[in-house]
Structure formats: C-alpha cells, structure tokens
Amino acid sequence: MKHKTLSLFRKIKLNSIQSVIALSFTSVIIFSMLIISFALYTMFSRNAEERAASSTQQIMNQVNINLEAYLKGMVQISDTIGTNFEGDTAESKINISNLLEVTSKIRKDIVTMAVYKESGDMIISYPSGILNKNISVEEEDWFKSSFKNSIEYFFQPPHVQRIFEGRRPWVVSLCKANSSYTDSEKPENYLIMVDMNFSVIEQLCKDVTFGKTGYIYIIDSSGRIIYHPQQQLIYTGLKNENINDAVNRSPGSYFDKFQGKQRIMTVKNISYAGWKMVGISYVDELEENKRSFERYLLLIIIIGVIFEIGASIFISRKVSQPIKRLESQMKLVESGNFSIQLDVKGEDEVKKLSKSFNLMVMRIKQLMDEVILQQEEKRKSEFKALQAQINPHFLYNTLDSIIWMNENGKYEGVTTMVGALARFFRVSISKGKEFIRVGDEIEHAKSYLIIQNVRYKDRFEFFIEAEPDVLRYKTIKLILQPIIENAIYHGINKLQEKGEITIRVYTKEKRIIFSVSDNGYGISPSALKDILDKEAQSEHSFGVGLKNVNERIKLCYGNEYGIEITSELDVGTTVNITIPLIDD
Amino acid sequence: MLRKMKGLISLALILFISALLIAGCGRNTIPTGENRKKISVIVKMKDASFFNVVRMGAEAAGKEFDVHVEFAGPDNEKDIEGQIKLVEEAVSGQYNAIVLAAGDYNKLAGAAEKAVNQNIPVIVIDSPLNSDRIKGFIGTDNVDAGSKLAETLIKRVGTECRIAVMNFMKGAASSDLREKGVFDTLNKYPDVHVVSNMYCNSDESIAFELTKKAINDNRDLDAIVCTNAQSSVGVARAIDTEKLSGKIKIIGLDSTPEEISYVEKGVIEALVIQNPFNMGYLGVRYAIDAINNKSVPKLTNTGLTIIDKDNMYLPENEKLVFPFTD
Numbered sequence: 001m002k003h004k005t006l007s008l009f010r011k012i013k014l015n016s017i018q019s020v021i022a023l024s025f026t027s028v029i030i031f032s033m034l035i036i037s038f039a040l041y042t043m044f045s046r047n048a049e050e051r052a053a054s055s056t057q058q059i060m061n062q063v064n065i066n067l068e069a070y071l072k073g074m075v076q077i078s079d080t081i082g083t084n085f086e087g088d089t090a091e092s093k094i095n096i097s098n099l100l101e102v103t104s105k106i107r108k109d110i111v112t113m114a115v116y117k118e119s120g121d122m123i124i125s126y127p128s129g130i131l132n133k134n135i136s137v138e139e140e141d142w143f144k145s146s147f148k149n150s151i152e153y154f155f156q157p158p159h160v161q162r163i164f165e166g167r168r169p170w171v172v173s174l175c176k177a178n179s180s181y182t183d184s185e186k187p188e189n190y191l192i193m194v195d196m197n198f199s200v201i202e203q204l205c206k207d208v209t210f211g212k213t214g215y216i217y218i219i220d221s222s223g224r225i226i227y228h229p230q231q232q233l234i235y236t237g238l239k240n241e242n243i244n245d246a247v248n249r250s251p252g253s254y255f256d257k258f259q260g261k262q263r264i265m266t267v268k269n270i271s272y273a274g275w276k277m278v279g280i281s282y283v284d285e286l287e288e289n290k291r292s293f294e295r296y297l298l299l300i301i302i303i304g305v306i307f308e309i310g311a312s313i314f315i316s317r318k319v320s321q322p323i324k325r326l327e328s329q330m331k332l333v334e335s336g337n338f339s340i341q342l343d344v345k346g347e348d349e350v351k352k353l354s355k356s357f358n359l360m361v362m363r364i365k366q367l368m369d370e371v372i373l374q375q376e377e378k379r380k381s382e383f384k385a386l387q388a389q390i391n392p393h394f395l396y397n398t399l400d401s402i403i404w405m406n407e408n409g410k411y412e413g414v415t416t417m418v419g420a421l422a423r424f425f426r427v428s429i430s431k432g433k434e435f436i437r438v439g440d441e442i443e444h445a446k447s448y449l450i451i452q453n454v455r456y457k458d459r460f461e462f463f464i465e466a467e468p469d470v471l472r473y474k475t476i477k478l479i480l481q482p483i484i485e486n487a488i489y490h491g492i493n494k495l496q497e498k499g500e501i502t503i504r505v506y507t508k509e510k511r512i513i514f515s516v517s518d519n520g521y522g523i524s525p526s527a528l529k530d531i532l533d534k535e536a537q538s539e540h541s542f543g544v545g546l547k548n549v550n551e552r553i554k555l556c557y558g559n560e561y562g563i564e565i566t567s568e569l570d571v572g573t574t575v576n577i578t579i580p581l582i583d584d
Numbered sequence: 585m586l587r588k589m590k591g592l593i594s595l596a597l598i599l600f601i602s603a604l605l606i607a608g609c610g611r612n613t614i615p616t617g618e619n620r621k622k623i624s625v626i627v628k629m630k631d632a633s634f635f636n637v638v639r640m641g642a643e644a645a646g647k648e649f650d651v652h653v654e655f656a657g658p659d660n661e662k663d664i665e666g667q668i669k670l671v672e673e674a675v676s677g678q679y680n681a682i683v684l685a686a687g688d689y690n691k692l693a694g695a696a697e698k699a700v701n702q703n704i705p706v707i708v709i710d711s712p713l714n715s716d717r718i719k720g721f722i723g724t725d726n727v728d729a730g731s732k733l734a735e736t737l738i739k740r741v742g743t744e745c746r747i748a749v750m751n752f753m754k755g756a757a758s759s760d761l762r763e764k765g766v767f768d769t770l771n772k773y774p775d776v777h778v779v780s781n782m783y784c785n786s787d788e789s790i791a792f793e794l795t796k797k798a799i800n801d802n803r804d805l806d807a808i809v810c811t812n813a814q815s816s817v818g819v820a821r822a823i824d825t826e827k828l829s830g831k832i833k834i835i836g837l838d839s840t841p842e843e844i845s846y847v848e849k850g851v852i853e854a855l856v857i858q859n860p861f862n863m864g865y866l867g868v869r870y871a872i873d874a875i876n877n878k879s880v881p882k883l884t885n886t887g888l889t890i891i892d893k894d895n896m897y898l899p900e901n902e903k904l905v906f907p908f909t910d
Contacts, residue, residue: 134848134893160897160906166845168906212650224899230644232861232907235900236887 018320025312026305033304037297045290052286053253056210056266060279063216064268066204070109071272074174074194075153077103077110081192082178085115088123088188100126111171112161112195117188118147118177122163129164137163142175146191150177155273157224158198171195172226201227211285221274223247246278255283322350330357338365378555381548382434385478401455413454420450430477438512439471442505445480449501452488460492460499460518467506474582475512476556482545483516483563483575491520491573507581511561514577522569531565546575553579621651621681623871624674625864626667628687628711630657633840634860635685637907638709641864642683649872654679664688671695675702681871683864685710689757705874709867710860711758720880722866724858724888726758729837730765732856732888733809737835740853743773745806748780748798750791750815759783762811762837779805784815791818796826805832807853813838816855820846839891839905847893854892857904862886 084099086092100113104126114125120138122131137143146154156173174194205216205227218226223243225231233239242258249267256265264286266279329342338361342354398421405413427444430436442464449462484501492499504515523531531543550563557580567573625642627635639655646653656674658666667687672695674682682699684706686692693715696706705719712721737747749766753759763781770776780798784791791814799805799822808823810816816836820843823829833853836843846852863886870880889904896905 132848134850157899159899160902162848162897168841168844170906209647213648215647229647232641232903233644233865235903236859236862238862238865 016320017323018316021316021319022309022312025315026309029308029312030305033301033308037301041294041297044293048289048293049286052211052281052289053264056214056253056264056279056281059208059210060216060266060268060277063204063208064270064277067201067218067270067277068272070196070200071155071174071270073107074110074172074196075272077107077113078153078174078176078192078194081113081115081194082176085178085190085192088117088190093124096124097126100124109197109200110194111169111197112163112193114163114193116143116191116193118190123190125163129167132162132165135162142173143191146175146177147189150179150189152176153272155220155275157220157226158201161195169195170198172198172201205229208279210279210281211288212282214279214281214285216277216279217241218270218275218277219243219247221247221276226275246276249276322354326350326354326357333361338368374555378552381552381555384548385482385545385552397455398451401451405454417451417454420447423447424451428478434476435474436477437471438466438473438475438505441475441477441480441514442466442471442503444478445484445503448481448484452484456488456492458498459495460488460501462501462503464503464505466504470505470507470512472583473512475579476552479549479553479577479579480514480516482549483514483577486543486546487516487518487520487573487575491518491522494521495519510581512579512581514579515574516577517572517574519572522571522573523565523567524569528565528567549577553577621872621875622654622677622679623651623681623683623868624654624656624670624677624679625683625867626670626674627655627657627685628667629661630655630659632661633907634838634858637860638685638864638867640907641861641866642868643864644861645865645868645872649869651680651868651872653868657685658687661687664691668692668695671699675699675704679704680875681705681707683707683709683867683871684713685863686713687711690714705871705880707867707871707874707880709863719874720870720882720884722863722870722884722886725885726761727765727768728885729856729858729888730762730767730811731769732765732890733762733811733835733837734766734769736854736856736890737807737809737833738769738773738776740835741807741833744775746777746779746802746804747807747809748782748795748802748805749778750794750808750810750819751781751783752786752812752815754783759811766809766811784818786812786814788814788818788821791815792822795819795822799823799826799828799832807833807835810834810836813840813843816852817842817846820851824849824851844896844905847891847896850893854890857889857891859886859889859904861904861907 080103081096081099085096096115103113104110112125112127115123116137117123118138120136120143122137142154142156154175154177156175158170158172160168161171161173162168172195174196175191177189177191179189201218205218206229208216215229217228220226223246225234225241225243228234228241230239230241234241240259242256245256246265246267249265251267251269253264253266256263262283264279264281264283266281268277268279269275270277326342329340332340340361342358398417402414402417402421405411405417423443424447427436427440427447430440446464449464453460453462480503484503487501488499492501500519502515502517504513504517506513506515527543531546546563546565553562561578561580564576564578565573566576623642623646625639627638629635635657642653642655645651654674656670658670660666664687668691671682671684671692675695675698682696682704684692684696686696686708689712693713696708696713696715697717699706700717706717707720707722708718709722711723737745741747747770749763751759751763767778770778779802782791782794782798784794791810795808795818798808808819810819813836816834816838817840820834820836823832823834824846829849829851834846834851836846836852836855837857839855839857843852843855847855866884866886870884873880889901891901891905895901
C-alpha cells in the first residue's frame with residue numbers, strides 16, 4: 001500500500017511544469033477564496049446578529065406604539081367623559097349619551113362605556129342593555145379599588161365583561177373614579193368605565209414572530225398575564241413561562257435559558273397601564289440563518305474548488321503537454337535519429353521552439369553529411385597521391401638509370417640511387433600513417449631529388465634549407481614531392497642552362513611553410529589561375545599533383561591552409577605550402 | 585485550438601455561474617415556508633364552538649412548532665360520508681399527518697387506516713376510533729367525566745340524597761361510559777339514592793319533558809346529574825320554569841353559552857367541562873412527534889375542570905369558559 005502511494009507520487013512528479021502550475025494555481029485560488037469567504041462570513045454573521053436584534057427592537061417598538069395609542073385613546077375617552085359629565089341630571093345624561101354615541105362610532109374597538117355611582121348604580125352606558133342581575137359591581141374588586149385611589153387610571157387585565165345580560169365580550173377595562181363638581185351641596189363620586197375589545201391587543205401581538213417561533217407576551221405589574229399566545233396552556237399547566245423573572249426586569253434585552261432553550265428576552269414598558277411587553281426569540285433560530293449561510297458558503301467553496309482544480313489541471317496540461325511531446329521527440333534525436341521533423345502543436349512559444357529545433361537538427365545533419373563527404377574525398381586524394389608515387393613510368397625510368405649506371409661501372413651512383421629509391425618508398429608508405437615528421441617529408445623530397453638529379457644527368461642543382469626546430473613537427477605526407485616533380489618537368493626541363501631548385505622549410509606565425517623555388521621557365525598568369533581551380537583541367541595534365549596536394553591540405557587542416565604559387569615567366573616559380581604548426 | 589479552449593472556458597464559466605444561481609435560488613425558497621410540514625385537522629363539525637376551540641389549540645401548536653395546520657370538517661355533525669371524504673382528500677393532498685375527531689367510532693376507521701397505509705400518521709382526538717393502527721388518542725376519559733360528575737354531586741349536595749341521572753344516548757360509547765363512571769362512584773355512597781335514570785337522546789326538549797315528569801314523580805328530589813350539554817340545558821330549563829332552582833341542584837357537563845347563563849342564574853350548580861383547546865394543541869403536537877418518529881402516548885386524558893358561579897371568572901378558568909375574544 002505504502003509502496004503504491006509512493007510510486008503514485010513518483011508518477012505525479014512534483015517538479016514537473018504541470019504540477020507546478022496546477023499546485024500554485026490551486027493554492028493561490030483556494031487561499032484567496034478562503035480569505036474572501038472568511039471576510040464575508042464574519043461580516044454576514046455580525047450583520048445578521050445586529051439585524052435580528054434591531055428587528056426585534058423595531059417590531060416591539062411598533063407594537064408598543066400601537067398599544068399605547070389604544071391605551072391612550074381609552075384614557076382620552078375617559079377624560080372627555082369626565083370633563084363633560086355634570087352630575088346625575090337628565091340634561092347631563094342626554095349630553096353624555098350623545099358624546100358616548102359619537103365616540104363609539106369613531107372608536108370601533110370600544111365595547112362599552114359606562115358611568116357608575118359609588119353605590120354601584122349605573123347612571124348611563126353605551127351601548128345600553130339589560131343589566132346582569134347576578135353581579136353587583138359595587139362588590140367587585142376593580143370597583144372598590146378605583147374609588148380608593150381616585151387619582152390613578154385603573155386598568156383591569158383582560159376579562160369577560162358580564163355587566164349585561166347575554167353579552168360576554170373579552171375586554172380590557174379602564175376605570176377612573178372622579179368626584180362630581182356639580183353645584184349640589186353634596187358632591188357625589190362616580191366612576192367612568194371604558195372597555196376596549198381585547199381582540200385588539202390579541203391581533204396586535206398574535207402575528208408577531210421573531211425568527212420562526214419567537215413571540216410576544218404582555219403582563220401587568222403584578223405578573224398577571226395580559227396576553228400570551230399560549231395562555232390557556234399555561235393555565236392548564238402544559239406550558240410554562242418565566243413570568244416571575246420578567247416582572248422584575250427593567251427594559252432591555254437579556255439572555256435567558258428556559259426549559260433547556262437559549263432565548264433572548266426583550267422587555268419593554270407599556271406606559272399608561274403599567275404593563276410590560278416581553279419579546280421572546282430563540283437563539284438557535286437566529287443562528288439558523290447563520291447556519292444556512294454557512295452551508296451556502298461551503299457549497300460555493302466546494303463548487304469553486306472543484307471548478308478551479310479542474311481548470312488548473314486543464315490549463316497546466318495545455319501548457320505542459322506540447323513541451324512533453326517536444327521532450328519525447330528530442331529524445332529520439334538524442335538517440336541518433338536525425339531524420340526526424342518535429343510537428344508539435346501548441347502555443348506560439350512551443351511552436352517556435354520546435355521550429356528552431358527542426359532547423360538545428362537539419363543543420364547538424366547537413367554538417368554530418370559534409371564531414372562524411374570530406375573524409376571520403378580526403379581518402380581519395382591520399383590514394384591518388386600514393387598512386388602517383390608508384391607511377392610505373394617513374395619506377396622503370398629510375399630502374400633503367402640504375403641499370404645503365406651499373407653497366408657503365410658507376411657503382412657508386414648505383415648505390416646512391418638504390419638507397420635513395422629505398423628511402424623514397426619507405427617514407428611514401430610510412431607504415432600507412434597519414435601524418436609523418438617534417439624531417440621525414442624533407443628526407444622523402446631529398447631522395448626524390450637525388451633520383452631525378454641522376455636521371456636528368458645533373459641538369460639541375462638543389463638546395464635544402466630547413467630550420468632544425470621544424471623537423472620534429474607533424475605534417476601530412478607526400479606534399480613536397482608533387483611540387484618538386486612539377487618544378488622539374490614544367491620548370492627546369494625546358495631550360496637550356498642549369499636549373500636550380502631550392503627548398504626551404506621554416507616556421508612563421510605558428511605555421512610551417514614549405515617553400516619550393518625554381519629558376520625555371522615560369523607559368524603564365526592564365527595557366528597559374530587555372531592550376532588551383534578545382535573544376536578545370538583533366539587529370540593527366542599540368543598541375544594535377546599540385547592540385548591534389550592543395551585539396552589534401554585543405555581537407556586536413558582547413559581552408560586557410562594550402563598552396564600559394566608565385567611565378568614570373570623566364571624568372572622562376574615559387575610554391576609555398578602552408579600548414580599549421582602541430583606538435584607531436 | 586484556441587477557439588476550442590475559449591469555448592471550454594466559457595462553458596465552464598456558465599456552469600459555475602448557474603451552479604451559484606441554483607444554490608442561491610434554493611436558499612431563497614427556504615423562508616417562504618413551502619417546505620413546512622402540513623397537518624390536517626379534521627373535526628366532526630366545522631362551525632361548532634367546541635371544535636373552534638380545538639382549532640385554536642391546533643393553531644397555537646402550529647405556530648409554536650412552525651407547521652402548517654389546515655382545519656376542516658363537515659358542516660353537519662351527522663355527515664359521516666363528508667368527513668370520510670375529507671380524510672381521503674388529506675391523504676391525496678400529501679399532508680404529513682392527520683388529526684381526527686371521528687364522527688363515528690366504526691365508519692371512519694377505514695379512511696384513517698388508508699392514511700396510515702400511506703405512511704401518514706393519524707392522531708385521534710375527542711372521540712375514540714375503532715382502529716389499533718392510530719398513533720394515539722387524546723380526549724376526555726368518559727368514565728372519569730362520569731365520576732367527576734358524581735364527585736361534584738357528593739361535594740355540593742352531600743352523601744345523603746335522592747337524585748336523578750339524565751343520560752343522552754343509550755348504546756353510544758361516550759354516554760354509556762359516562763353513566764358507568766357516575767354509578768361506579770355513587771355506589772360507594774350507600775345513602776345516595778338514584779330514583780330515576782333517564783335518556784334524552786341528545787334532545788333538549790326530551791330532557792325538559794323527562795325532567796318535569798321526574799320532578800312530579802319525586803317531590804323530594806335533591807339533584808340531577810346530566811352527562812352532556814343538551815341534557816344539561818333541557819334539565820336546567822325545566823328546573824328554571826318550575827322555579828325550583830336552588831332546591832334541585834344540577835350538575836352538568838360542558839360549557840355552552842346557555843349552560844353558562846344558567847350557572848350565573850344559579851340554576852346549574854356546577855359544570856364539569858372538558859378542554860378542547862388542549863385536545864387541538866396536543867393533537868398537533870403529537871402529530872409532529874409522530875412525523876418525527878418520536879413515540880406518542882397511546883392515550884392522553886386532557887382532564888376536566890369543575891366550574892361554578894364563583895370560579896368561572898377567575899383568570900385561569902375564564903379562557904376555558906369563554907374561549908373567544910370577539
């Protein structure tokens with residue numbers, strides 16, 4: 001298993017262009033994505049918390065404003081009745097009756113308005129009705145406590161109003177005791193009662209939700225429930241509410257753990273009635289928003305990363321694939337196949353690269369072909385040079401001369417000739433070596449000159465001057481003899497007087513110069529021009545040997561070396577052979 | 585080559601953007617509540633005051649647990665076929681659970697079991713159903729209701745008295761069970777003599793006539809126990825017209841507006857009242873539990889409250905007696 005993963009890693013090759021591009025792409029993008037997501041998330045969650053808190057506050061404020069408006073309306077109605085009530089007189093009754101009728105038309109939420117004497121007798125009510133004989137209001141708590149404290153407005157929590165026969169509405173009552181200021185001597189106290197339909201409060205609070213299941217409830221200062229969406233469940237014990245906690249809270253928001261649930265309790269005071277409005281929202285519902293954002297963000301990150309990894313693999317492949325193909329084809333060239341022509345498709349740069357590579361391979365191939373050709377030519381000319389040495393004509397002429405000398409008793413001459421001939425051939429062959437010492441080459445030339453001098457019966461003289469230092473250097477063999485041959489056949493041979501051949505060998509500027517001068521007939525400038533021209537002349541004519549030497553030198557040492565001829569008709573010819581100074 | 589690559593990149597971009605959009609849209613559908621659970625509450629009669637309180641309880645639970653509650657019922661309590669149809673509609677309407685107050689002990693069983701077969705749990709409230717495949721029953725224990733009536737009688741009238749019992753339907757399960765509860769309790773008191781045991785067939789006028797006759801036959805009658813709303817009203821009317829209120833005390837059941845006014849008048853001594861709000865509330869709550877594969881109690885007694893002139897306006901009872909605010 002471990003081995004497998006290792007080999008997989010090796011296969012992926014962490015330092016290949018593809019993986020470098022893919023990895024750096026991926027890491028840069030993932031990194032930036034994470035940073036952006038983190039920033040977004042922090043911003044969003046802070047925002048969400050603030051929004052939840054402020055929307056709770058806003059909603060509660062709104063409900064509070066509406067509630068207070070209703071309660072204030074009740075107080076105002078009560079006050080208006082109070083200021084217009086002028087005692088239990090028929091005139092006043094008509095006035096008040098009109099007032100109540102108008103008011104109830106304007107305020108549909110007002111269920112009942114009534115004025116009571118302290119004795120419990122009703123002075124007037126709107127709407128009127130048959131009084132419920134089963135209750136006596138003067139014995140009710142709200143009635144008694146209102147008279148006990150005639151300054152305060154006494155709000156009675158929601159209850160079923162039962163003062164009339166057959167009507168049992170749910171109301172919130174406002175009671176206010178006043179003392180009459182009629183001019184009668186005995187001012188009598190009276191009580192104004194205004195009932196507001198409880199459904200107004202219920203409607204206001206019922207549809208308020210914080211999050212999914214957060215709600216509002218209202219309690220009075222002693223902790224009695226004014227409104228609670230689950231009032232009945234609380235009474236029957238199916239539900240609990242921490243009302244005792246809320247009663248003692250001053251306005252504000254509190255964290256509160258109730259029945260295992262983390263809640264936020266927001267308390268607000270409702271003026272006029274001295275009630276408290278409590279908003280309950282559940283922390284996990286607020287968090288739900290945050291969690292769904294988390295999920296959304298995670299989804300985006302996953303999609304993004306998958307997309308991005310795909311894209312970077314695609315792009316890196318796109319870039320590295322042609323390079324890989326280039327590499328594999330170059331390997332073929334490396335192993336010796338020069339006939340290949342790359343046809344790599346890809347980006348501009350890669351195309352250019354493969355084009356240049358193609359050019360380079362082509363050039364190398366050309367050069368290699370050239371080298372092969374040169375080698376071949378070199379062999380050919382060397383072979384020709386060798387062939388020239390064993391020219392049968394030369395050989396049997398020489399042998400004839402030896403025989404002739406022998407017959408004439410010139411034994412000394414025979415010895416010289418045979419010795420020279422032997423040396424001549426020894427150097428010619430030189431055990432098949434291409435390069436020989438300069439000294440040997442000079443020896444070869446000397447042997448040749450000795451033989452020819454005998455044959456031409458001392459028609460010329462020769463001088464060999466060589467710097468002693470130069471003898472140990474290397475040269476290609478058989479370069480002097482063809483020049484000398486030329487000098488003899490074409491220069492000295494045509495002379496009437498005695499010819500003179502001088503050979504000088506010296507070094508000059510890291511070069512060895514073999515100089516062969518004769519005082520012969522000379523070469524005409526036009527002939528001179530043709531001699532070294534490769535194309536001109538057939539084989540057996542003038543200058544063939546010279547040309548061969550020149551070509552061999554150039555093949556061997558390069559074009560800057562070779563033969564240089566200076567000639568003047570009737571004065572002589574000098575041939576300079578230049579080769580590089582090559583040590584042993 | 586370049587063109588091909590451009591095509592690929594734009595395709596990928598389109599995919600990426602559409603993925604984001606899809607994810608975004610998916611998110612947008614959450615707050616609209618379309619994927620909230622739906623619960624159908626089907627009662628015996630849509631506009632009966634008792635079932636309107638059931639509805640209030642059901643809706644309170646719906647709000648608390650964030651589920652959609654659909655309330656339905658036939659216009660007439662005797663329309664059993666109509667109720668069966670409503671149950672079938674709830675099944676085809678892909679509701680997640682059904683809360684059922686069955687109009688008939690036997691006839692609704694088939695429809696309810698069809699729902700159960702479709703993996704829709706059924707919670708039965710108020711009246712039991714003849715099926716062992718329902719998740720649970722929530723309602724008043726009728727035997728308990730009977731014994732509460734008897735206990736209240738003992739408390740108010742004493743252990744030595746002569747009484748009459750007004751039942752409503754011989755052979756009906758709830759009637760018989762309540763009767764059993766009454767007599768089981770009264771049997772413990774040898775000095776309580778039941779002089780008359782009557783059946784009014786849930787008809788107020790029959791109850792009225794039967795009461796008049798019973799009063800005439802038994803001049804020394806101390807109290808009458810009534811086991812449903814109609815019998816209570818009929819008996820109370822008879823006592824009222826005979827001007828015998830206070831002399832013959834009535835212990836009744838349920839709290840219709842008429843009964844309440846008789847309590848205020850002092851004609852009815854006390855009422856044993858049920859808790860329809862809790863039936864609706866618990867019905868929906870247990871239905872949610874059933875949807876979530878939590879265990880639901882087989883039998884839940886919503887309890888009974890005893891109401892009289894003095895305690896009916898106490899805050900804790902006011903909502904039970906007068907459930908409506910408008």
